[in-house]
Amino acid sequence: MISTLLKRAALAALLAAAAVSAHAAPNTAKRVQAFAKLPDWSGYWIADSIHETAGSLLDVPKVKFFGDIPYNPTWKAQYDKRRGELREKEVKQCIIDFPTTMESPQPFMLTVTPEQTIYMAGDGTFRQIFTDGRGHPPKDQLFPSVTGHSIGRWEGQTLVVDTIARTPGPVLFLGAAAFSEQAHFHERISLTGKDKLEDEMTIDDPVALTHPWTVKLGYDRTTLIDRLDPYYCELDDRIGFQDGKMVIKPPSDAGK
């Protein structure tokens, strides 16, 4: 009995020591130095091209990914058709893709570490931009996703990003730009002021575009919020469908 208790006490002490050890492991001097070189992109950011009203309908003539895109005639016709249908069709689309997310009205945060920069938007969309020296996966291990696969490197305080394997169009986000499976995205992200961030993005898509297209996206660091409020569009949105028709779901306390 005493032996058993001693064994349990010894095991507990070992586990406690291991736990303390794990939590106490400090960053290496090399990693601390790497952190010190990184820019301060803390806080919450919002695209400066968005014009809100208190209503849910937004007129956003300055938003690049809903604007004049140098499509070739075939892709331009498809783009115009989708946007025309959007005026009259009752449709809902919860996927927010890259690059559309970079102009979302939802705020986002950037967590910058030596190994990767993590983009997290209020709608739940996230990107991992690896800066640990890895390349893109080989083709047989590279499967498309709505935000693609991103690798980057630091040029001083500028994050240079290379993204491929973004799920091809035609429709990911309502009315937004579509790109082919060959789309290649090049970004240069840097501060242009204390609370100003810029993403200069060049999109090369020989299938959809007549030429590489460069857009400059601007962001403001906002103090209006101190957290993101995540949601699940399909669950939390009260606009739904019934018998093929768009309807407003009753409030959650209806009938109570």
Next chain:
Amino acid sequence: MLFRVTMVCAIALAAPMAAQAHHSYAMFDRSKTVTLNGTIRQFQWTNPHSWIQLTTPNDAGGTDEWSIEMGSPFELLRVGWTSTTVKAGDKVSIQVHPVKDGSKGGGFVSGTDAGGHALGGGK
């Protein structure tokens, strides 16, 4: 009479796009603006959309409840709204683009409080 519903046929808008949204605006009749005079039952300060539940008197002597869709909390913050701009019991006048099928719902356009002040600064 004070809380009656007034329907106004507005000039047809130039059909700007319902861009940057996860659902289209086709269910709402943007050629009409309805003024609802009533009482806030609930203000849902929620993502991805905020909602106002508004009770209005009807011709049968009872009340109707309207569901009024707004932008997300962050979008509202940017134009001057907060989670307490309206609260249960407030008397308000709200303009909406009504749902085409006649159900009690609409997209928020603008609103004023009992003193005639624009809600959230009027943006």
